[in-house]
Amino acid sequence: MTMPGSAAWEPTAAQAIIDQLKSKPGALLPILHAIQDRFSYIPEEAVALIASALKLTRAEVHGVISFYHHFRTHQPGRHVVEICRAEACQAQGARALEAHAKAALGVDYHQTTADRTVTLEPVYCLGNCACGPSVRVGDDIHARVDAQAFDELVESLKTERVEVR
Amino acid sequence: MTYRIHVPSDTTAKSLGADRIARTVEQLAKEQGVDLEIRRNGTRALYWLEPLIEVDTAEGRYGFGPVKESDLDSLFAAEFWKGAVEHPLALGLVEEIPYLKRQERLTFARAGVTDPLSLEDYKAHDGYKGLENALALSPQVIVDMVKESGLRGRGGAAFPTGIKWQTVLNAPADQKYIVCNADEGDSGTFADRLVMECDPFMLIEGMTIAGLAVGATQGYIYLRSEYPLAQKNLNAAIETAYANNLLGENIQGSGRHFDLEVRLGAGAYICGEETSLLESLEGKRGLVRAKPPLPAIVGLFGKPTVVNNVLSLAAVPFILDQGAKAYADCGMGRSRGTLPFQLAGNVKQGGLVELAFGPSLRELMFEFGGGTRNGRALRAVQVGGPLGAYLPESQWDTPLDYEEFAKVGAVLGHGGVVMFDDTVDMGEQARFSMEFCVAESCGKCTPCRIGSTRGVEVIDRIRAGENVEANLELLSDLCETMVDGSLCAMGGMTPFPVQSAMKHFGEDFVKNASNAPALAEEV
Ligand SMILES: Cc1cc2nc3c(=O)[nH]c(=O)nc-3n(C[C@H](O)[C@H](O)[C@H](O)COP(=O)(O)O)c2cc1C
Ligand code: SF4
Ligand code: FES
Secondary structure, eight states: OOOTTOOOOOHHHHHHHHHHHTTSTTOHHHHHHHHHHHHSSOOHHHHHHHHHHHTOOHHHHHHHHHHOTTOOSSOOOSEEEEEEOSHHHHTTTHHHHHHHHHHHHTOOTTOBOTTSSEEEEEESOOSOTTSOSOEEETTEEEOSOOHHHHHHHHHHHHHSOOOOO | OOEEEEOOOSHHHHHTTHHHHHHHHHHHHHHHTOOEEEEOOOOOOBGGGOSOEEEEETTEEEEEOSOOGGGHHHHHHTTGGGSSOOOTTEEEEGGGSHHHHTSOOSTTSSTTTSOTTOHHHHHHTTTTHHHHHHHTSOHHHHHHHHHHHTOBOTTTTOOBHHHHHHHHHHSOOSOOEEEEEEOOOSTTOOHHHHHHHHOHHHHHHHHHHHHHHHTOOEEEEEEOTTOHHHHHHHHHHHHHHHHTTSSBSSGGGSSOOBEEEEEEOOSOGGGGSHHHHHHHHTTSOOOOOOSSSOTTTSOGGGSOEEEEEHHHHHHHHHHHHHOHHHHHTSEETTEESEEEEEEEESOTTOEEEEEESOSBHHIIIIIITOSOSSOOOEEEEEESSTTSOEEOGGGTTSBSOHHHHHHTTOOOTTOEEEEEETTOOHHHHHHHHHHHHHHHOOSOSHHHHHHHHHHHHHHHHHHTTSSHHHHHHHHHHHHHHHHHHOSSHHHHHTHHHHHHHHHHSGGGTSTTGGGHHHHHHHO
C-alpha cells in the first residue's frame, strides 16, 4: 500500500486540491486537511496558494494552522506515532509508556528519529479508553500497549518495506 | 448448510485484533470446508470480551470471547459455528450476559447487532420509522415531542434539547443549520464514536428529523480527526442515504430537503465548545465567542443553528418512533431517559453501559465494571471528562443524575467514568488538569490562558515541598479566579478536578513537604 501523505511537493496537484474545495463554505480546514493528507505536512508554498485562493493573508492562514495541533508545517518521519496522554490511558500506565517511548526512540514529542522512521506526537484520547494505553499509527489504533508491545510496533515500522516512488 | 457468524469491526475491537481474527477465520473455514458467512457487526462494547465472535442460531446469538488468533484452532475443533458448544471461551447467549441484559439499550439497541453500513439491517431493526412519522408531522409537533421526552443535551451542559430547537424554529431566517458536535474530546468517552461507527444511520436520521423540526436544510457533522473509522463509516452511510432518497431533495417524496456533510476537526479540544466549533467550521481559529447571542439565533455563518451532541441527536429517532413518553418513562427527577455511561481507565469490565438515570456510581463501577483491571483498590474516579471532578469513595453512592452530581460539586458530563487505583498520585493528576488547559485553552481570556500556566508552576512548587501552605492557598485563589473570570467552561471548570483533588486527596500534594529544606537549598 502506498503510504498516504508521502507525496513530494507538486504545485499543480496542490492547486487542483485547492480549486476543488475552495468554494465550499468554510473551506480552509478541508483544504488544509487535504493538503496535509497528500503531502504529509503543509509546505510554505501551499500556504501562499491557499491564501491567494481564499483571499486571505498568509498570516491569517498561518494563524489557523498554528491553532490546531493536527496540522504541521514540517515534513514528519515516515510514520507518525501518536501516544495517548489522556486520563483514562494514564490510569492504565500511559505515563510509563510515554517515558519508555521517548527513551527508546531517543526523541521527545514533536521530534523525529535520526533515521526518519518515526515522528512522536502526543494525542489526547483516541476513544479507545477501556483498553489503553492507546497508540495510533496512521489509521490504526493499538490497544493495551506496554513497553514491549511498543518496541515490537516500532520494529515493524522500521522493517516495513519502503515505498520507492 | 451456511452458518452465519459476526466479527466486530469498531475501533476498539480492531485495536484488539478483530480484523486479523476475521481473516484467519475465513481462511480456516475455507481450508476445512466449513460454509461460514462472516458478517462484520459493530460491537456490543463489552470490551473485556473483545474480539467477541457471535454465532447466529435459532435460539439467538451465542458468543465466544475474548478470542485470540491462537484460540481459533480449538474453536474450529469445537465447531463453534453451531453455537451451544463447549469451549473455554463460550459465553452462552450474548443477550443473557448480565452486563448487557441489565442495561436499557434504547440508543444502543442496534450496536453490535447489525452491520453498521447496511441500510436493510437498519430498517429491519426499526430504523427510519422515526423519520417516517416525522415527515407526517408539523415542525411544532416534532419539537413538542422532543420537549415532552425530557431529553437534555448529552454533550455536557444538559440543556433541554426541545427548548433549543424551539428557539431555532422561532427564529426567522432564509437559511438554518443543524450542527452535530462529534468532537468527543473527553478522555474516557467513546459513546459518540460507537454511534458513528456502529449505527451511523441513526445519527443521520436524527439530524434529518432535527432539520424538519426547525426548518434547516443543511447539516454538518463536526468530527474529531482522531476518529478515522467513524469518518469512513459516516461517509459511506451518508452516500447510501443519498442513494436511497433519505437525504437530499424531496426526501421520500415529501417535498422536504436536507443535505449532510462531515467536516473534520484538527486536534483542538476547545473546538468541542459549541461556539469555538462554529468558528472552526467557518474555517477560522477556534476562538470561543461571547454569548449572547446564542448559536440558536446567531450561529453558523451568522444563521440560526442547532448545535447538538451526537447522543442527543441519536436519541431522536427513538422518540419519534416510540413516542416521547416511552423515553421519558425512564430515569429519575429531571434526568429523563437513558445515559450511555462509558467505563474506562483501570476497570476490569470496561465498555458501554446504557442505563436509565438513577443507579449509584458504585453500582456502575463494581456491578458492571467489576472493580479495577489489575485488582488493586480503587481510589479515585473522574467522571465527566478532563473538566470533571475526581470523586473519592465517600461520594461513590451518589445516584447517577445531573442534579445529584451537582450537589457534590461533580458533573456527569458526557458520561465518561475513569477509574484509578491506589497507585495514583493525585498531585500529578491535578497538575495534568492545569497542563491540559495550557495546551488546549483558546487563549481568549487571561484567567484561563495565564491562570493555567501559573497553576502548573504552583503545583510543581507544592509537590516539590516549597512553601507548601502558602502555595496551596495561592492555588485555591487561582482556582477561584479561573472559575469566576473565564469566558467558557474550559477555564471555568479546569479547577474542578484540581479542587476536588486538593479537597479529597490533599495528602498527595504534601508528600514531599518534609523534603522542602533540602530542595530549597538546591535552588
Ligand atoms: C471545553 C469544552 C469542550 C466541549 N466539548 C464537547 C464535545 O466534545 N462534544 C459535545 O457534544 N459537547 C462539548 N461541549 C459542550 C458544547 O459546548 C455544547 O454544550 C453541546 O455541544 C451542546 O449540545 P447538547 O445540548 O446536545 O449537549 C464542550 C464544552 C466545553 C466548554
Ligand atoms: S476560558 Fe479559556 S478556552 Fe474559554 S474562552 Fe477563555 S481562554 Fe478560551
Ligand atoms: S484516554 Fe487514551 S484513548 Fe481515551
